[in-house]
Amino acid sequence: MAHPVPVSYIRRNRSPGCAAIPAAPLGRSLDRKDDAEMKTKRSLTGRTGGSVTHRASSPRPSPHQMGRGRAAPRSECSVGYGLLCKAVALSTAAVCAAATLAMAADTSTNSLDAAGVNTPTETPEQTWNWHAQNTDIVQYHPGFPASYSGPNSLRNAAEVADTVSLDLYAGARLWPGAEAHIDGLMWQGFGLSKTLGVEGFPNGEAFRLGTKVPNVTFARLFIRQTIGLGGEQEPVEDDQLHLAGKQDVSRITLTLGKISAKDIFDNNAYANDPRTQFMNWGLMANEAWDYPADSIGYETGFAAELNQPHWTARYGFFQMPRSSNDMAQDSHYLEAWGMVAEFERRYTVNAHPGAVRLLGFLNSAHMGSYQAAVDNAVRTGLPADIEATRAYRYKYGFGLNLEQEIIKNVGAFARLGWSDGQNEAWVFSDVDRTASLGLSIKGEFWGRANDTVGLAGIINGISRVHEEFLAGGGTGILAGDGNLDYGLEKILETYYDFAIWKTLHGALDYQFITDPAYNRDRGPVSVLGARLHWEL
Numbered sequence: 001m002a003h004p005v006p007v008s009y010i011r012r013n014r015s016p017g018c019a020a021i022p023a024a025p026l027g028r029s030l031d032r033k034d035d036a037e038m039k040t041k042r043s044l045t046g047r048t049g050g051s052v053t054h055r056a057s058s059p060r061p062s063p064h065q066m067g068r069g070r071a072a073p074r075s076e077c078s079v080g081y082g083l084l085c086k087a088v089a090l091s092t093a094a095v096c097a098a099a100t101l102a103m104a105a106d107t108s109t110n111s112l113d114a115a116g117v118n119t120p121t122e123t124p125e126q127t128w129n130w131h132a133q134n135t136d137i138v139q140y141h142p143g144f145p146a147s148y149s150g151p152n153s154l155r156n157a158a159e160v161a162d163t164v165s166l167d168l169y170a171g172a173r174l175w176p177g178a179e180a181h182i183d184g185l186m187w188q189g190f191g192l193s194k195t196l197g198v199e200g201f202p203n204g205e206a207f208r209l210g211t212k213v214p215n216v217t218f219a220r221l222f223i224r225q226t227i228g229l230g231g232e233q234e235p236v237e238d239d240q241l242h243l244a245g246k247q248d249v250s251r252i253t254l255t256l257g258k259i260s261a262k263d264i265f266d267n268n269a270y271a272n273d274p275r276t277q278f279m280n281w282g283l284m285a286n287e288a289w290d291y292p293a294d295s296i297g298y299e300t301g302f303a304a305e306l307n308q309p310h311w312t313a314r315y316g317f318f319q320m321p322r323s324s325n326d327m328a329q330d331s332h333y334l335e336a337w338g339m340v341a342e343f344e345r346r347y348t349v350n351a352h353p354g355a356v357r358l359l360g361f362l363n364s365a366h367m368g369s370y371q372a373a374v375d376n377a378v379r380t381g382l383p384a385d386i387e388a389t390r391a392y393r394y395k396y397g398f399g400l401n402l403e404q405e406i407i408k409n410v411g412a413f414a415r416l417g418w419s420d421g422q423n424e425a426w427v428f429s430d431v432d433r434t435a436s437l438g439l440s441i442k443g444e445f446w447g448r449a450n451d452t453v454g455l456a457g458i459i460n461g462i463s464r465v466h467e468e469f470l471a472g473g474g475t476g477i478l479a480g481d482g483n484l485d486y487g488l489e490k491i492l493e494t495y496y497d498f499a500i501w502k503t504l505h506g507a508l509d510y511q512f513i514t515d516p517a518y519n520r521d522r523g524p525v526s527v528l529g530a531r532l533h534w535e536l
């Protein structure tokens with residue numbers, strides 16, 4: 001699943017300088033960086049109790065986006081040139097669309113600006129708003145050495161793949177403290193090798209449900225109720241999933257409907273949104289958390305948050321898909337569910353904001369057992385078959401998420417993740433252990449305040465019985481080479497995101513992957529990518 005990132009537009013905790021550029025109401029230039037810095041400094045100094053999301057985020061990921069495609073992509077080398085031309089055409093169309101929409105609606109994207117109500121000292125309450133975003137990504141990898149390939153392998157011949165996403169968001173205020181939001185999503189394209197063969201997959205916008213022609217769905221449809229507990233208030237900025245207004249710093253927030261779990265949990269100011277930041281799945285989310293989602297990163301659920309000036313506690317309960325890589329929900333609601341809890345502590349070090357988040361999860365689904373699959377393979381002499389062992393079982397794990405501004409415009413981040421690794425990966429990826437570390441730097445140092453450069457590394461691993469399952473010919477969400485010479489999957493990613501015009505951004509990305517899908521008999525492989533993104 002790609003991150004819905006997913007996700008990716010709940011900007012309640014954006015650290016100064018190193019996060020993605022927030023969407024400003026039209027008519028207000030993003031070049032007003034002093035105002036932006038003042039807003040972002042307010043977010044992580046202990047007064048705001050939310051997190052940054054990407055995309056659905058992919059989450060789409062969810063980041064913020066994961067697994068098998070459902071149709072064969074046109075990603076052979078013989079059509080590589082055609083795909084590159086297609087990407088150029090899509091990018092040109094996106095530029096024209098962004099410019100046309102921005103000039104046509106230069107006065108407003110919401111009811112407040114249209115009424116001319118906007119003062120620098122007060123945050124008036126919106127009754128409704130709308131937003132849009134488009135992201136186009138093209139990636140290429142050259143041929144690489146491979147001793148063998150299996151059903152879920154990354155192709156060792158050169159290939160090109162591209163993805164396109166377009167979201168239209170709308171929100172309305174229902175009654176005091178209550179908002180309703182809807183997100184209509186259009187997507188097209190595939191990840192490299194139909195989104196297979198690498199656990200830290202290089203494109204967070206690559207849905208496992210790939211499509212040659214544009215497909216549409218309602219990715220999000222939810223109600224949020226905020227209950228103030230009194231005391232100091234803080235402004236809420238207008239964005240894709242929020243209406244502008246004010247809210248108590250001490251509050252309870254209840255969310256019900258179809259969302260991405262990544263909209264609320266496991267957020268990070270520097271590595272969260274593949275549409276504006278790092279593109280790799282392992283940097284948009286904690287890959288050891290098999291977070292509840294359908295094939296494109298969203299699921300029906302409920303979340304409750306208790307926010308205080310310096311900390312936030314969160315709990316979520318979500319439905320699960322009927323089978324791995326499935327859009328349909330499991331109708332056995334008492335047996336198929338995913339729970340997650342997170343505690344976030346915000347602080348400052350010498351006036352530089354930071355946050356630490358501890359996450360725990362427990363899933364129940366109709367999952368197979370790695371040990372049972374291995375035992376069956378030994379007895380029958382056939383490849384390990386996880387589907388033959390499926391029953392309602394549990395999977396649990398933990399995650400740690402850190403972010404820290406080092407100096408102005410420079411931030412560091414890290415994630416650690418662990419899951420029990422005994423039962424089938426159901427939703428996100430075949431990762432049982434993960435660690436990532438990175439750095440994000442804003443371009444103010446070289447006179448381009450809205451540019452960002454990032455550098456990060458990822459290490460992924462699996463449990464012993466999971467290793468035996470893949471070595472026995474088993475296949476997972478992303479992995480399955482038919483055999484396995486186990487090694488930790490190691491990934492290095494660097495990107496440069498640059499402002500083109502207002503909210504139109506381009507990016508260049510490079511990733512180096514060693515032992516893809518934990519296999520020392522394949523790779524290493526380099527992945528080169530380019531991204532075009534605009535939002536209103």
